[in-house]
Amino acid sequence: MSSSGSNTSDKGGSDGRAKPENTLEQETEPFEASRLGSKDHWNNVYDREISNFNETGDIGEVWFGEDTAAKMVTWVCSNIEDASSRILDVGCGNGHLLLELAEEGYTNLVGTDYSAQAVELAKSIAKSRSADIAYFEQDFLDPQDVSRVAGEEKFDAVLDKGTYDAICLKPKDADAVSVDQSAIDMYPVSVVSSLKDSGVFLITSCNWTEEELVSRFSSHLECTGRVKHRSFQFGGAVGQTDATVAFKKRL
Numbered sequence: 242m243s244s245s246g247s248n249t250s251d252k253g254g255s256d257g258r259a260k261p262e263n264t265l266e267q268e269t270e271p272f273e274a275s276r277l278g279s280k281d282h283w284n285n286v287y288d289r290e291i292s293n294f295n296e297t298g299d300i301g302e303v304w305f306g307e308d309t310a311a312k313m314v315t316w317v318c319s320n321i322e323d324a325s326s327r328i329l330d331v332g333c334g335n336g337h338l339l340l341e342l343a344e345e346g347y348t349n350l351v352g353t354d355y356s357a358q359a360v361e362l363a364k365s366i367a368k369s370r371s372a373d374i375a376y377f378e379q380d381f382l383d384p385q386d387v388s389r390v391a392g393e394e395k396f397d398a399v400l401d402k403g404t405y406d407a408i409c410l411k412p413k414d415a416d417a418v419s420v421d422q423s424a425i426d427m428y429p430v431s432v433v434s435s436l437k438d439s440g441v442f443l444i445t446s447c448n449w450t451e452e453e454l455v456s457r458f459s460s461h462l463e464c465t466g467r468v469k470h471r472s473f474q475f476g477g478a479v480g481q482t483d484a485t486v487a488f489k490k491r492l
């Protein structure tokens with residue numbers, strides 16, 4: 242298993258993306274579209290990871306590193322008491338977050354990804370560990386797909402580690418440099434459609450600050466808490482490497 246603290250922006254981590262706190266009004270420059278926002282890219286990534294897993298048993302990349310995944314798991318354990326709560330990890334990749342939650346005793350876990358290869362990998366890993374996790378192919382930007390997976394029951398919690406970051410880099414069309422704003426706008430709508438009225442949403446991003454996440458989702462979701470990450474000072478400003486923010490539905 243490899244830990245990645247990597248930024249999902251092609252701009253990398255060196256462009257000052259770890260921004261000062263209190264930047265609510267300071268909306269940053271939009272990102273340019275990137276291959277990291279395309280399904281072909283992720284299919285290629287998971288094709289390679291399936292081969293690696295079959296050859297070596299290595300489950301592959303843990304986006305943002307194991308500490309960040311552990312912080313999300315700790316948040317879930319502290320905030321979701323009922324182990325039978327229905328929990329969705331959207332854009333689950335290899336499913337490692339759900340594996341950790343299964344180890345903590347959660348029994349109603351669902352992982353989705355729009356990459357068929359990611360779903361295949363996650364299923365193989367879960368099987369190899371005898372973990373009871375349901376995985377489905379789902380494009381989180383397709384309302385029909387979203388309602389098919391959520392069903393009538395919907396979810397008590399939706400988790401995202403790195404998926405919104407990837408969606409924010411989706412090209413508008415094949416050759417476009419600009420991002421697909423309609424995809425970015427659709428994302429919080431899909432979160433709300435997936436959640437029960439009492440449901441919670443926990444997201445980790447490396448491309449957006451806490452304040453940007455709160456501001457971007459504010460018309461659909463209300464911030465209920467933040468998870469602290471390692472902070473550092475640069476040029477007199479304090480920044481965090483990742484941002485993890487919890488929300489509830491605005492009813």
Ligand SMILES: C[S@@+](CC[C@H](N)C(=O)[O-])C[C@H]1O[C@@H](n2cnc3c(N)ncnc32)[C@H](O)[C@@H]1O
Pocket residue numbers: 249283302303304331332333334335353354355356359379380381382401402403404407408
């Ligand atoms: C940065 S990776 C994070 C993977 C995983 N959450 C993790 O933490 O290891 C982004 C994931 O989002 C998935 N993804 C991107 N756009 C998606 C969409 N529209 N619907 C569902 N999954 C999507 C990609 O296939 C990829 O697995």
